Amino acid sequence: KAGVTQTPRYLIKTRGQQVTLSCSPISGHRSVSWYQQTPGQGLQFLFEYFSETQRNKGNFPGRFSGRQFSNSRSEMNVSTLELGDSALYLCASSLGASGGQETQYFGPGTRLLVL
């Protein structure tokens, strides 16, 4: 079974622009979560989508948003990019059935550099 895939793998943007990242979960998984990893803050939870609805949310500003499609694929959008948004953005998928303690499986990440 194929793992979680993320596109693009690398991205360079300038301040003020917006960016959209894509994630395809493991086949059969209906929950998709997004995390941000920076050297200073480590790995931090952004939000989780299940059945096209945001079900859990971390502590990030509204510039960070996401959506999920009927095939469970998810996109994350960051608007008005700031230098501090440079990070590795990770997507994780899980079955989504129980909404709690399921194992999350991560993709390889998208490395975003904001200049």
Next chain:
Amino acid sequence: DAKTTQPPSMDCAEGRAANLPCNHSTISGNEYVYWYRQIHSQGPQYIIHGLKNNETNEMASLIITEDRKSSTLILPHATLRDTAVYYCIDRSGYALNFGKGTSLLVTP
């Protein structure tokens, strides 16, 4: 903030067992212990998880003390490819709350 405490770094000789400790001083009864690892610049890889009992899978063994205040991840025969940052997580809700982890270096 992460609720677990791990040593920042450890070394292990190739072929020997790597024992990675984790303190869970504030863990509650319904919180699972999860272990992930992250090899440089890759996504975190799930290793194992448990609630009260010791667990073993093809990658590792997880030993949880009876009071659940500490756990140990055991890689029975470490290889160079096991060099990574290892995270233990007390999980109560959906999100995984990663701390700083332990950087394990496996040496030849």
